[in-house]
Amino acid sequence: MVQGMQARSPLRVLAFLIAACACIADDYVSGRGVYRGELGARLNAYMEAAEKDGYSGSILVERGKQVVIAAGYGWADREKQRRFTQDTIFDIGSITKQFTAAAIMKLKEAGKLDVHDPMGKYIPGVPADKQSITLHHLLTHTSGMKDIFGGDFDRSSREQFLGRALSSELRRPPGTRYAYSNAGYSLLGVVIEEVSGQSYEQFLRETLFKPGGMDHTGYVLPQWDRDSVVHLYQKGKDWGSPLEKPWLPDGPGWNLRCNGGILSTLEDMRKWHHALLRDTVLARESKDAMFTPYVPESERGQSHYGYGWSIRTTTRGTHLITHNGGNGVFETDVRRYVDENTLVIMTASVAEKPLVPCERGALEILFPDAK
Numbered sequence: 428m429v430q431g432m433q434a435r436s437p438l439r440v441l442a443f444l445i446a447a448c449a450c451i452a453d454d455y456v457s458g459r460g461v462y463r464g465e466l467g468a469r470l471n472a473y474m475e476a477a478e479k480d481g482y483s484g485s486i487l488v489e490r491g492k493q494v495v496i497a498a499g500y501g502w503a504d505r506e507k508q509r510r511f512t513q514d515t516i517f518d519i520g521s522i523t524k525q526f527t528a529a530a531i532m533k534l535k536e537a538g539k540l541d542v543h544d545p546m547g548k549y550i551p552g553v554p555a556d557k558q559s560i561t562l563h564h565l566l567t568h569t570s571g572m573k574d575i576f577g578g579d580f581d582r583s584s585r586e587q588f589l590g591r592a593l594s595s596e597l598r599r600p601p602g603t604r605y606a607y608s609n610a611g612y613s614l615l616g617v618v619i620e621e622v623s624g625q626s627y628e629q630f631l632r633e634t635l636f637k638p639g640g641m642d643h644t645g646y647v648l649p650q651w652d653r654d655s656v657v658h659l660y661q662k663g664k665d666w667g668s669p670l671e672k673p674w675l676p677d678g679p680g681w682n683l684r685c686n687g688g689i690l691s692t693l694e695d696m697r698k699w700h701h702a703l704l705r706d707t708v709l710a711r712e713s714k715d716a717m718f719t720p721y722v723p724e725s726e727r728g729q730s731h732y733g734y735g736w737s738i739r740t741t742t743r744g745t746h747l748i749t750h751n752g753g754n755g756v757f758e759t760d761v762r763r764y765v766d767e768n769t770l771v772i773m774t775a776s777v778a779e780k781p782l783v784p785c786e787r788g789a790l791e792i793l794f795p796d797a798k
Contacts, residue, residue: 462497469792477788483776484499484758485693486498486772489697499515509654513693516690517774518759521687522752523752529709539622549621552589563721567734569604569605570602571599571601575682610682643695644690644699645690647674651670660778661778719734747762751782755778757776758783
């Protein structure tokens with residue numbers, strides 16, 4: 428065994444070996460995706476090894492303006508023998524929150540709200556104990572609201588969700604400490620609908636997705652080809668696709684809406700990354716507000732929450748803007764290494780083969796000098 432690798436997982440060891448001996452490769456295109464050059468070949472070899480170990484999912488890595496790899500591995504639907512490809516549609520989970528935050532900032536740009544307004548200015552019937560909760564508190568998970576008020580696939584209407592949320596007890600006084608709250612982002616969704624006069628998804632589609640060139644992102648408005656949506660697997664059984672779960676006619680119930688559940692593709696999430704690099708969808712002031720590290724996510728303070736994003740400093744002293752999502756079966760992670768011109772998007776669709784161990788090896792290939 429190589430000295431110093433005794434504590435590493437087999438996939439991480441493989442990552443080092445691939446990085447050490449990979450040969451230069453030309454662009455390669457297949458039904459599952461594309462990879463380019465030596466780095467793309469290393470990543471593809473690593474992901475193929477992960478696939479043989481039972482992993483199913485996808486990866487996109489972009490450096491500078493070039494996509495190094497965009498490909499799927501494993502099965503998107505075992506029964507129909509559909510492979511996971513770069514075009515497979517997946518659930519981004521809590522990464523949805525960044526779109527909710529961006530929608531709030533669009534309304535701020537239009538002069539229709541301010542993030543320091545109390546939520547009661549836009550949501551009727553807010554009780555006295557929650558009157559001091561501001562939109563900033565909801566955006567930064569400092570509202571004191573509980574995390575959830577029911578299952579992801581409860582067909583809860585907006586009114587039912589509001590009834591539970593507004594009548595609940597706060598965990599702590601607003602503005603005192605970070606405590607992740609999915610419900611807080613659903614409340615922001617209510618604000619978006621009240622202020623814009625549109626449904627949450629319609630507002631996102633018109634103000635964020637279309638300007639960003641994202642035709643394959645949303646709940647139901649993209650009118651999905653259901654055979655292109657990934658199936659998820661748990662304990663060897665088909666968990667189904669997100670579209671096969673109990674939803675309302677216009678999307679998931681409000682326990683999930685606005686805080687999770689949006690579907691997308693690798694390419695659309697790459698386009699969103701580029702929209703954030705430019706000023707075509709959001710003004711620079713709005714993006715600066717979203718990426719400000721307002722509150723530590725833990726007592727150790729290694730990461731801070733902005734508006735819908737987690738902001739960290741890497742061991743290389745560079746900035747990482749990131750968010751993940753998942754529900755114990757699927758996982759998605761978006762990592763924007765903005766100082767290093769690198770974007771990493773990864774997904775995983777088998778509960779017993781989680782994303783983090785596989786992603787760790789891929790990151791070691793990308794950043795071999797990281798401590």
